[in-house]
Amino acid sequence: GQSLEQPSEVTAVEGAIVQINCTYQTSGFYGLSWYQQHDGGAPTFLSYNALDGLEETGRFSSFLSRSDSYGYLLLQELQMKDSASYFCAVATGKLIFGQGTTLQVKP
Amino acid sequence: GAVVSQHPSWVICKSGTSVKIECRSLDFQATTMFWYRQFPKQSLMLMATSNEGSKATYEQGVEKDKFLINHASLTLSTLTVTSAHPEDSSFYICSARDQGVRAGYTFGSGTRLTVV
Numbered sequence: 001g002q003s004l005e006q007p008s009e010v011t012a013v014e015g016a017i018v019q020i021n022c023t024y025q026t027s028g029f030y031g032l033s034w035y036q037q038h039d040g041g042a043p044t045f046l047s048y049n050a051l052d053g054l055e056e057t058g059r060f061s062s063f064l065s066r067s068d069s070y071g072y073l074l075l076q077e078l079q080m081k082d083s084a085s086y087f088c089a090v091a092t093g094k095l096i097f098g099q100g101t102t103l104q105v106k107p
Numbered sequence: 108g109a110v111v112s113q114h115p116s117w118v119i120c121k122s123g124t125s126v127k128i129e130c131r132s133l134d135f136q137a138t139t140m141f142w143y144r145q146f147p148k149q150s151l152m153l154m155a156t157s158n159e160g161s162k163a164t165y166e167q168g169v170e171k172d173k174f175l176i177n178h179a180s181l182t183l184s185t186l187t188v189t190s191a192h193p194e195d196s197s198f199y200i201c202s203a204r205d206q207g208v209r210a211g212y213t214f215g216s217g218t219r220l221t222v223v
Binding site for chain 2: 033040041042043044045087091094095096097098099100
């Protein structure tokens, strides 16, 4: 089976940088994705890592270490609108989600 | 980009009735679609994987007779919640595999089901 672990909650202030970690155990691993979900909405795709290293997309970056079964999402220059839930998900032929991290951005 | 249209966005039904949710890939063919369920403050739990022209594969613990999945064409998958009960009230989200999309998965906008 698959299992993913990420922190349940993170709090940060506007303008700061926050890192959300994700560790996983799985078989048939293709890559690690990150999704953002606001209350009542569908998940929106943020980033995907198939290979080790850092992927940068604007204020968001994601990192993967396949040997460590570990990844993280880095959010820079935090804005109030970044307050949401963030999910890591492993792609194994299907997409399995972690439990999610609730990010609260404070003024 | 790839778009997945999901309808209805919300539905209220009486206990004991059935509800059908549609998921359509608008500009690509989706041989594989996925159905998730999400309870408040929880993660997205994969319910089943549907492949066009074949039976769906259900995750452990999901009742296949209660959650009927049909994937009759390359652009349409449906989820029917049969004999719905209040505990089936949840947010249902579909996803389609699209090789042309980075990371390969496109999500619908979700359906909020409330059973009264």
